[in-house]
Amino acid sequence: MKTSFKPSSDSRISISELMKPSHSNFNGKIHGGYILNLMDQIAFACASKHSEAYCVTASVDTVDFLNPIEIGELITMKASVNFVGNTSMVVGIRVISENIITGTIKHCNSSYFTMVAKNDVNESVVVPGLILRSQIEVRRFLKAIELIKTKRTRHKEFNDKDFSAENYLHTLEAFKVKVEF
Template identity: 40%
Template sequence: MEGKKIKDSQVTTIQQMTHQDANFAGNVHGGVVMKHIDSTAGIVATRHACSNVVTASIDRLDFYSPVYVGDLLILKAGVNMVGKTSMEVGVRVEAQNYITGETRTTALAYLTYVALDTEGKPAQVPPLIFETEEEIRRSTEAKARRQMRLAERIREYKAKAIQPDSKNV
């Protein structure tokens, strides 16, 4: 399978936040931001895999500053790492006051997607072609996050196995 450059699937989306996205104080709900993160990252994953994808996990989502009604929500996303059938997509979220031009980092997120074939089964994804040291660094960091996710999953399974009363946890 031929590799793909990271820049070939990167996207930036921009959406103006309105009153329907916010609470009574004018702060945009975190869930609204999360939906835009998942949608933007899904576009990146689909472009890279050239197939349908599903969100497997949101590994990390940290909010740093609020988004207000009227702000432009700017989401910049790209593939950080690929496995056999999965890929990590990183998303940087910025809020921009379109009147003053002030831009602030609002959130960072890492999501894992699995590519699907036409029958809904996991499908192989193209390898990444790295062009910069920054891309290599991001991939190395993504591999470390993947190892942490796998170790945590093993810990969770072991904890559930030794707790007989946790049937539906």
């Protein structure tokens, strides 16, 4: 039976995996697409654990590749539900790598996945609320609210039927772009 509120700690997940040559790109670094695939898996597990339902990825925001990951490094991904809406959750993910010989640790990636809980007939279902038990959890929740507001504003502004590029020509002058229409 689903509870009406759950602490973030109940659905936190951490996974670790050794990076192999088969995960690398043509430059000998771990392929970003492979890391994104792992991040999507941990976001799914974290959101499903919180919602007690199957979850789908609705969006991925602010994927920041901060440092390359080398073959032979151990990556650890940590995920937590940072925000809940009615049927959706924002899962924050942090990726660190560790050189298992030297012990050097790098923060490699952070991202936010919006996940939606679904039932057996693919309808969105209500998710439990979130109990915030620390300053960090409150900060993460508030940051997620700001990310959502920014996304809504961006979508509204640039998807609006009244959008006119002429209103933005002065902004475009600062970039390496040529507008011809």
